[in-house]
Amino acid sequence: MPKLTNLELIALADSFPYPTDSRYKTEAGSLYQFMSHDMNAVLGYLLPSVVDILRDLKQLFVVSDEDQRVGIAPEYDSVEKRSKMMNDLALIWRNDNKFKVLKGWRSELYPIFYPSSKLYFTLERSACPIFGLVTYGAHMIAFVPASDSQKLRMWVPRRSRTKSTYPSMLDNTVAGGIGYPYGVFDTLIKECGEEAGFDPELIKEKAKSVGNVSYYYTRTSAAGGESGFLQPEVQYCYDLEITEHSPPPQPVDGEAEEFNLWDVEKVQEELAQGNFKPNTALVTIDFFVRHGIITPENEPNYLEITSRMHRNLEHPLR
Amino acid sequence: MPKLTNLELIALADSFPYPTDSRYKTEAGSLYQFMSHDMNAVLGYLLPSVVDILRDLKQLFVVSDEDQRVGIAPEYDSVEKRSKMMNDLALIWRNDNKFKVLKGWRSELYPIFYPSSKLYFTLERSACPIFGLVTYGAHMIAFVPASDSQKLRMWVPRRSRTKSTYPSMLDNTVAGGIGYPYGVFDTLIKECGEEAGFDPELIKEKAKSVGNVSYYYTRTSAAGGESGFLQPEVQYCYDLEITEHSPPPQPVDGEAEEFNLWDVEKVQEELAQGNFKPNTALVTIDFFVRHGIITPENEPNYLEITSRMHRNLEHPLR
Structure with a gap:
C-alpha cells in the first residue's frame, strides 16, 4: 500500500466535501x-x-x-x-x-x-x-519529551480486536465521548481511569488543556452501521507530559488491548500505513503541529491541514 | 471602560462578519x-x-x-x-x-x-x-514557564509611540510580515534579531513551531489609511521557552519601545483593557489556549473563540 500523506490522513477524518469542492454538488446536493x-x-x-x-x-x-x-x-x-x-x-x-x-x-x-x-x-x-448532529469528545496524548538521547515518545494503544468499531486500530492514549451531563475535563478524568488506569490525581494535576480540533466526518462501515451518515465532531485535546519512569497506562476496561511507547518516527510510520482510527490520526497530527514536529518547512500542505483540523462547523456548538 | 471579554478581543481581529451573521448582508453585500x-x-x-x-x-x-x-x-x-x-x-x-x-x-x-x-x-x-489579499506573518511569544513560586510570565513589548500603525500598543514578543521570497522560519529568525536582539542560534535551536491562526480583519484607521479594507491574515505561531536568567529581549530597530516580563494575570488585565494590537491579542489568546490557561471550563465561549482564531479563509493559500 502506498504511504498516506498527512493531508490524506486528515481527509479520512474530515471527509465531507467543502462547498468549493467539485464533489460537493453530488454529495451534498441531495x-x-x-x-x-x-x-x-x-x-x-x-x-x-x-x-x-x-x-x-x-x-x-x-x-x-x-x-x-x-x-x-x-x-x-x-x-x-x-x-x-x-x-x-x-x-x-x-x-x-x-x-x-x-x-x-x-x-x-x-x-x-x-x-x-x-x-x-x-x-x-x-x-x-x-440526524447528522455535532458530537463531542475528549482526547489525551501521554508523551515522554525528547531528551538528548531520544526523540519524543508517545503512548499509543491498540484497540481491542473485539470492538465493533475500528477493531485492532491504533488510537490516542485516552479518548472518549462527552455524554450528558458530564463536563469536558470530568469526562477526560473518568476515561483516563477507565481506559488506561491513570490516577485521577495525576490527570487533575498534569493533564494540560491545549485546544480542540473539529472536522466533518462521513461515516464508513468501519464506524459500525450504515455508510454515509454525517458526523460533525469536536474533540477537546489534552497533553499529558510524563517521564519514562511514570507508571505506564494499562488496559483496564478492555477498550485497549495494549499500550506501546513509540517514538515520533514509529508513530509517523504507523500513521502513513493507515493503522490509526481516522479521527485519532487527526488528533495525532494536531499534536505534531503543536509540538513543532510538523512545520511549515517540512509539510507542503501545512495550511490546508491546520485549516481542516479546525473546520468551522456551521451549527450551534457546545 | 468596561473590560473586554476574550470573545470581544477575538472579534476585534476577526472583524469581518460570517455569512450567518446579520451584519453580513449589509457589510458583504456590496x-x-x-x-x-x-x-x-x-x-x-x-x-x-x-x-x-x-x-x-x-x-x-x-x-x-x-x-x-x-x-x-x-x-x-x-x-x-x-x-x-x-x-x-x-x-x-x-x-x-x-x-x-x-x-x-x-x-x-x-x-x-x-x-x-x-x-x-x-x-x-x-x-x-x-485588493483584500491574504497576507502572512510570523509571531513568537517568549515565555518563562510557571514555577512553584510564580505563574507563567511572557515578554510583552510596547510598540514605539512614533509608529504609524497602532503606536504605543502592546504586541507579541516578535512579529513580522513574511515578504517575498523569504520562508516562514527564516522570517522569524530575521525579525527576532531586528526587533528584539535575539541570537539567531538561540532561535534556531529553541523556537518551536506550534501552529497558525487565521482570521478576517476589517481595517480601521488605527491600521493606517482608509477604514474598511478587508485583510484576511494567517500568522504562523512560535513559542520560545526561556528561563528568567536568559538574556532578555532588547529594542534594536525602534519597533519596540520597551519589553516587559509580565505574568499571565497582568497580560490578561492589559488584554481586557484593549491595550494590545488586535491581531496580537488574538495570538496571545491562542497561546493561552495551547498552554491550558484558557480552558473549556473557564471560558464560556471556548469553541467560538478557537473556531474564529482558525477561520477557514476561502482563498488559495501559501
Whole structure:
C-alpha cells in the first residue's frame, strides 16, 4: 500500500466535501437540513433515506422539500419534550431494526446545543449520526519529551480486536465521548481511569488543556452501521507530559488491548500505513503541529491541514 | 471602560462578519470578488470604491457587475506579467495620492498564491489591503514557564509611540510580515534579531513551531489609511521557552519601545483593557489556549473563540 500523506490522513477524518469542492454538488446536493423547532438553526444534515422515514412522522417533523429542510415540529418547545420525542423515536427504530447504526446502542445520552452553549435536547449516542448532529469528545496524548538521547515518545494503544468499531486500530492514549451531563475535563478524568488506569490525581494535576480540533466526518462501515451518515465532531485535546519512569497506562476496561511507547518516527510510520482510527490520526497530527514536529518547512500542505483540523462547523456548538 | 471579554478581543481581529451573521448582508453585500485571470479563484474582496477605480482600467481588469466580480485581464498569464502590472499600478496610485494606505509604502513585496502554495504574483505590501489579499506573518511569544513560586510570565513589548500603525500598543514578543521570497522560519529568525536582539542560534535551536491562526480583519484607521479594507491574515505561531536568567529581549530597530516580563494575570488585565494590537491579542489568546490557561471550563465561549482564531479563509493559500 502506498504511504498516506498527512493531508490524506486528515481527509479520512474530515471527509465531507467543502462547498468549493467539485464533489460537493453530488454529495451534498441531495441532503436536507435538520432544523430546530423554530426553523432558525441548522442542527445537522440528513440523508434522503432518513428524510423519507421522517416524512411519515407528520406529528413530529415538518418536511419542506422545496428548500430541503426538515424541522422538529413547533410544538416541541422545551428541552424535555424534544428529548422525550427523539429518544422514544430512536428506541422504536431500534426495536424495529430500522437502522444498523442503532445496533451499537450505548444507553448514553449526548447533549445537543442551541443556541450555542445552551442544552436543546439530549439523544442516545448511537442515534446522533442519523440526524447528522455535532458530537463531542475528549482526547489525551501521554508523551515522554525528547531528551538528548531520544526523540519524543508517545503512548499509543491498540484497540481491542473485539470492538465493533475500528477493531485492532491504533488510537490516542485516552479518548472518549462527552455524554450528558458530564463536563469536558470530568469526562477526560473518568476515561483516563477507565481506559488506561491513570490516577485521577495525576490527570487533575498534569493533564494540560491545549485546544480542540473539529472536522466533518462521513461515516464508513468501519464506524459500525450504515455508510454515509454525517458526523460533525469536536474533540477537546489534552497533553499529558510524563517521564519514562511514570507508571505506564494499562488496559483496564478492555477498550485497549495494549499500550506501546513509540517514538515520533514509529508513530509517523504507523500513521502513513493507515493503522490509526481516522479521527485519532487527526488528533495525532494536531499534536505534531503543536509540538513543532510538523512545520511549515517540512509539510507542503501545512495550511490546508491546520485549516481542516479546525473546520468551522456551521451549527450551534457546545 | 468596561473590560473586554476574550470573545470581544477575538472579534476585534476577526472583524469581518460570517455569512450567518446579520451584519453580513449589509457589510458583504456590496463587495466584489477579486478573481484570478482565469476567473477560477477568489483572491480577495474589493470595496465598491475600489471597483469604481478598476472599472476605468479596461486594459488591466474585467469588471462584471452582474455577478460582482473583477478579474485580472486574461492576458496577464504569467507571474512576471501580473507582478509588473500590479506593482506599476500601485506606484501610479501612490504618486497620485489615490489611497491613504499607500502612504505606508514599505518597498517590500508580499507573495500571493494561486493555486495554493504556488506563487501567482508579488505585490508591494501596503497595496495588498486595497485588493483584500491574504497576507502572512510570523509571531513568537517568549515565555518563562510557571514555577512553584510564580505563574507563567511572557515578554510583552510596547510598540514605539512614533509608529504609524497602532503606536504605543502592546504586541507579541516578535512579529513580522513574511515578504517575498523569504520562508516562514527564516522570517522569524530575521525579525527576532531586528526587533528584539535575539541570537539567531538561540532561535534556531529553541523556537518551536506550534501552529497558525487565521482570521478576517476589517481595517480601521488605527491600521493606517482608509477604514474598511478587508485583510484576511494567517500568522504562523512560535513559542520560545526561556528561563528568567536568559538574556532578555532588547529594542534594536525602534519597533519596540520597551519589553516587559509580565505574568499571565497582568497580560490578561492589559488584554481586557484593549491595550494590545488586535491581531496580537488574538495570538496571545491562542497561546493561552495551547498552554491550558484558557480552558473549556473557564471560558464560556471556548469553541467560538478557537473556531474564529482558525477561520477557514476561502482563498488559495501559501
